[in-house]
Amino acid sequence: MFALSSRILVAIAGLGSAAVLAGAFAFQHIGGLAPCALCLWQRWPHAAAVVIMALALLVPHRGLRVLGALAALTTAGIGGFHMGVEYGWWEGLATCGGSAITGISVDDLLNPAANVGTPARCDQVAWSLAGISMAGWNMILSLGLAGIWLLSARRT
Numbered sequence: 001m002f003a004l005s006s007r008i009l010v011a012i013a014g015l016g017s018a019a020v021l022a023g024a025f026a027f028q029h030i031g032g033l034a035p036c037a038l039c040l041w042q043r044w045p046h047a048a049a050v051v052i053m054a055l056a057l058l059v060p061h062r063g064l065r066v067l068g069a070l071a072a073l074t075t076a077g078i079g080g081f082h083m084g085v086e087y088g089w090w091e092g093l094a095t096c097g098g099s100a101i102t103g104i105s106v107d108d109l110l111n112p113a114a115n116v117g118t119p120a121r122c123d124q125v126a127w128s129l130a131g132i133s134m135a136g137w138n139m140i141l142s143l144g145l146a147g148i149w150l151l152s153a154r155r156t
Contacts, residue, residue, distance in 0.1 A: 014053020096122030
């Protein structure tokens with residue numbers, strides 16, 4: 001049976017995180033779906049996983065592969081929490097209410113003609129496929145990526 005090497009598995013896992021990030025940016029910049037606070041939080045561990053992939057390909061150390069799995073599990077956890085907020089299973093964070101004004105200048109806030117947009121809410125599903133929100137898909141895909149990272153850590 002053909003077994004993938006640890007380096008190939010690291011590349012698959014890291015590029016998988018890069019693809020999830022690319023999808024998130026496409027939904028935002030092409031699809032016009034503004035990310036909420038939890039959406040943004042889910043992106044950071046994927047970015048970390050891409051950096052970890054680059055390091056693990058240069059320095060094939062098992063600890064880096066475990067760190068990649070932890071990054072994937074972190075974003076899966078945030079995605080699971082976000083999905084629970086979207087479906088009303090539990091309360092979101094204070095920053096999830098849609099009333100945050102970070103990134104908006106004082107001049108724009110005082111100018112009634114300025115379009116500052118509506119902050120995205122964490123408790124509303126902006127897009128779903130097969131009844132699963134983007135946060136849910138992030139959780140599912142990230143759990144799979146964590147599995148690939150762990151499989152790579154078991155290989156020499």
